Amino acid sequence: MKKVLKTIFLLSISLFSAQNYRFVYEYKMKPDITKKDSVVTDYMNLDSDGKKSYFYNAVKYERDSVYRLDRNYSALLKNKSYDRNLNYTIEKEYSGKKLNLYDNFKGINLVIEDHDIPKWKVQKEFIEINGMNCQKAIADYRGRKWQAWFSKDYPISDGPYKFSGLPGLVVKVNDIENNHSFSLIQVKKIKSMFDLLPKSSKKMKDGEYKKLIAGYTFGPDDIESLNMDSKAGTMGIQLKDGYITRFNMNELKKSGKGNIDAEMAKRLMKSNNPIEQN
16 A cells, blocks of 8 residues: 555556646735834745746736846836835755745845744644645744645645745744744746746855845945836836845935935845844
């Protein structure tokens, strides 16, 4: 019986590997540790071909893909926006359990190799989530206590962010304080995988990267360009790390009580409540 189950499992992996899937996760995070009632909701994609995967922000990928074709900066400014903390891409190679995080810091492409995945403890708790049979697992990982629900309906040891290592796909995961949570909301077959990794990147150790990010403060030197639209009352801004957004000038003045620069800097600061605490 065990041999039959193993054969079925290996066959399902083979069939899965022959196709490309995109798993869409709703990501909720509390970016400001001093304002726990402030929640940001964004959407992340996990593309997998059964051998490797890419985890990235859905809107950023959509914007970058369109811009790569038409180079229309004005249209880019009018497109949907995403949270600045989600500029990164995570690449996982299943065979060697290798993980690379790609990010850009002040115009420099970085790649950080990481082999430290969560060490899960599978629990004897089961629920059904969106028609999928799921089992619970818990882990202490990078300064937070996490609980995850995984499903063997998709025979892939993967999930959002760096949450892999379980005998199935992570369907839902959150830290126990609910500062960060991911929920699978859509699964679809795709023709092609994510293909926007930088051509060259500076290698950096995980500890060096965290120290760099922790010591970051936003300043004028982060700005690549500004674009004013007096008729619409908006200001488009492009940062050296590639992040692009648009501000309503009246809203900036009102929120910042007249100090536009301070309010803009506040909105462009990165989270003080990162997903990894150490």
